[in-house]
Amino acid sequence: MAEEQGRKWDRCLADSAVKLATGLGVGIVFSVLFFKRRTWPVVFGLGVGLGMGYSNCQQDFRSPYLLHGHMVKEQ
Amino acid sequence: MAGKILPVLKLATKVTIAGGALYVAYDSGLLGGSEQGSKVIGKAKAAFPPAVDEWVKYFGFELPAFPKIGFAPVEAWNSGVHSSISALSSGPTAVGDYTNQGLQYLKDLAK
Numbered sequence: 613m614a615e616e617q618g619r620k621w622d623r624c625l626a627d628s629a630v631k632l633a634t635g636l637g638v639g640i641v642f643s644v645l646f647f648k649r650r651t652w653p654v655v656f657g658l659g660v661g662l663g664m665g666y667s668n669c670q671q672d673f674r675s676p677y678l679l680h681g682h683m684v685k686e687q
Numbered sequence: 688m689a690g691k692i693l694p695v696l697k698l699a700t701k702v703t704i705a706g707g708a709l710y711v712a713y714d715s716g717l718l719g720g721s722e723q724g725s726k727v728i729g730k731a732k733a734a735f736p737p738a739v740d741e742w743v744k745y746f747g748f749e750l751p752a753f754p755k756i757g758f759a760p761v762e763a764w765n766s767g768v769h770s771s772i773s774a775l776s777s778g779p780t781a782v783g784d785y786t787n788q789g790l791q792y793l794k795d796l797a798k
Contacts, residue, residue: 618765627724634717641708645701664718672721 620672628665635661 639657647653671678716723 623721623725626728627721630717630724630727634712638708638712641705645705665724668721668724 624665624669624672627668628662631661631665631668632658633661635659635664 635657636654637657639654639660642657643649643651643653712718716727
């Protein structure tokens, strides 16, 4: 079980790094194309990437304990 | 007429480029779940040397060989944490021992 926890951390950090880099890249593209090379779209992209990474990590760490319910409609 | 089309064309080009960048990010799985994201790093590492070789051939100059670093931070991290915390936990005891040894040595000198 500790092994699985370690693997989750590895996945989490790798994925967060990827998302951060992607956010930076997309932020730079948008900043250059639409916002006259201002800094804020880059920072925004970094924030979006960080948020996506955090959310994925959270989902991964909570995964055995999350319950998915299904609505059964009356026929 | 042409004066009105040009700004629209510029905007359309910019939107296409931005949309293309977003699509490439989505398509290569950069925006997916944890598993996908961590696999992308592996894929990028595997694809990097052939890409560098292609570019070198295209431009026709020799790049110096990339030094192989035998040290992987990922593997060393756990043992690093372990050694640091062990050192911290045995720190006060070790300091006490050394102090006692030092005092003993001074006492012996004073005799």
